[in-house]
Amino acid sequence: MRNFIYLVLNNASNVGTKWLFLTFFISLISGCSHTTKPITIKPITSQELRLGGEQISQYYPYLKNKRVGLIVNQTSVLYPNTPKATHIVDALLADNINIVKVFAPEHGFRGDRGAGETIDDNIDSQTGLPIISLYGENKAPNAQMLADIDVLIFDIQDVGVRFYTYISTMHYAMQAAAQYHIPFIVLDRPNPNGHYTAGPILDLSLQSFVGMHPIPIVHGLTVGELAKMIKGEQWIAFAEQLDLRVIPVQGYRKSMSYPLPIAPSPNLPNAQAVQWYASLCLFEPTHISVGRGTDYPFQMLGHPQLSISSQAISVTPISMPTSAPYPKWENTPLQAILIEQYQPSLAGFDISLLLSMFALADEQRIELITAPDFFDQLAGTTTLRTDLQAGKTVSEITEQWHQPLAHYRQLRLPYLLYPAE
Structure with a gap:
């Protein structure tokens, strides 16, 4: 060729x-770069799903009378694209949950910062809450940041790609939660690329903030499934002592298409x-x-x-x-x-x-x-x-990924929360 x-x-x-x-x-x-069997992607409407965050009764008992830290951004909206659309911060404040602070990933709490741009600590003008940057000098919450936190919640829309840094932020937050004995709750959301697994598996000698885990470039997991895998495979320190809870999306299947209601970045x-x-x-x-x-x-x-x-x-x-x-x-x-x-x-x-x-x-x-x-x-x-x-061909390059991908698909099975079809 x-x-x-x-x-x-x-x-x-x-x-x-x-x-x-x-x-x-x-x-x-x-049109001919692979031999993958075509995948049937079924359309979906938001009314068919209940996001993890929308099931407040499932996690409210863990928040009542607790000091709560939220890892969220502009995508953390409940009932998006409906008249009931509400940011989770506003929803929890309305339920009298004691939100102490918000931790912001890359692009900031409001999602209005450029790629790679350092995020500074600040005060949110709309809620008055302290915003603590996890994309600046610190990528992980430290003991001082967590001293007044009883429980951490992660609710951010991901895109299912290894180098998209929200999952790296989740990794470090999970590790800190485990180290300081703070329960960690993931409010799950669909993966818009959840029907695929593709690309090379990360060589851990190349581990960085744009690649933390030995998973393929397109990993096919929701953030909740990935959190379970991170803990189960002990990809973080103190994994065994992490108190992890995942609130799954109701009605979700991996074969569903899920056009994102809010731009993730x-x-x-x-x-x-x-x-x-x-x-x-x-x-x-x-x-x-x-x-x-x-x-x-x-x-x-x-x-x-x-x-x-x-x-x-x-x-x-x-x-x-x-x-x-x-x-x-x-x-x-x-x-x-x-x-x-x-x-x-x-x-x-x-x-x-x-x-x-x-x-x-x-x-x-x-x-x-x-x-x-x-x-x-x-x-x-x-x-x-x-x-x-x-100058190798597509097939020569991708053939090297087949066996590692097959192993990965088996490895992730215990952590899957949703059926393929």
């Missing part, structure tokens, strides 16, 4: 012709971005823009010096304080391909676009990756980067 790519590219008369070929090649391999504004996040995030440590600072975050691929086909659009990334303060190629016009032109991967993690871009960069003698160590941390392995650089 690589020889075929070279043959066409080397005989193409100009860069535009090369991109016409690559556009065709991307669409071709997007500023650069995942819609269902398409959430679906493609796992595949496109690996372009972050490269010269290719994934759309930060544009109207298409995690919905495009762009570069200023590549002449793309007639399907391309012109996009100029700009600084957006609440989502992309310092976007790649800021104020520079890009030629961009919109991802909606291509078939989404049935496996949930599609490397065909990476393969195509690496082929183009190799042909032009361009080093695509700008931060190899960060690429490896996101991938969870060094072999994906080296295989892409070596």
Whole structure:
């Protein structure tokens, strides 16, 4: 396959012709990059489900007359997209629960901070509650932060991708709760990518805040299931002494589609971005823009010096304080391909676009990756980067993941809370 790519590219008369070929090649391999049996995804309405947080009677007894700490953000809304929509902070305050403080993950309590932007401690202007940052100098609550807390609650919408950092925040909070003998309650929510497991398993030598657990890039777990697995597999210190309770979602099955009612972070504004996040995030440590600072975050691929086909659009990334303060190629016009032109991967993690871009960069003698160590941390392995650089095919790369994925699917069975169908 690589020889075929070279043959066409080397005989193409100009860069535009090369991109016409690559556009065709991307669409071709997007449809045949795997042999996974198609998954039937059933539509769902919010009325069919009861989120963990909506079942207040199930966890109210653990909160009554207790000093409560909440790990929440803008997604922590009960009955979303209905007239009853209420943030869990407001709901618990209305029930006279003694909320002492809120712990904020990446993007902050209100979800209005850019990716990687340090979050400072502050006072919430609407509730007057202290907001303690878990995405700044401290990634884990310390003894002082927890001295006046009797119980911790985690209620944040995740997207089911290993390097999405809300689950790393949960990891450290669980470990602190175990260490200081504080009960930890997870109010579960559906996983919008819950019908998939795909990608390489994390090599623990590459463990970082964008990869804490030996799970695949697309792990197919809700935060409640993952919390049970973290405790059960003892992936945190003091796991045996953790008092963990998970309030499951009623009526949920993994085959259900679940378009998120609230954007989980500023650069995942819609269902398409959430679906493609796992595949496109690996372009972050490269010269290719994934759309930060544009109207298409995690919905495009762009570069200023590549002449793309007639399907391309012109996009100029700009600084957006609440989502992309310092976007790649800021104020520079890009030629961009919109991802909606291509078939989404049935496996949930599609490397065909990476393969195509690496082929183009190799042909032009361009080093695509700008931060190899960060690429490896996101991938969870060094072999994906080296295989892409070596020009291996999609099947050659993904075949290495089959046996580890099969082992992972067996390992997670005791922790699953929801049927597949």
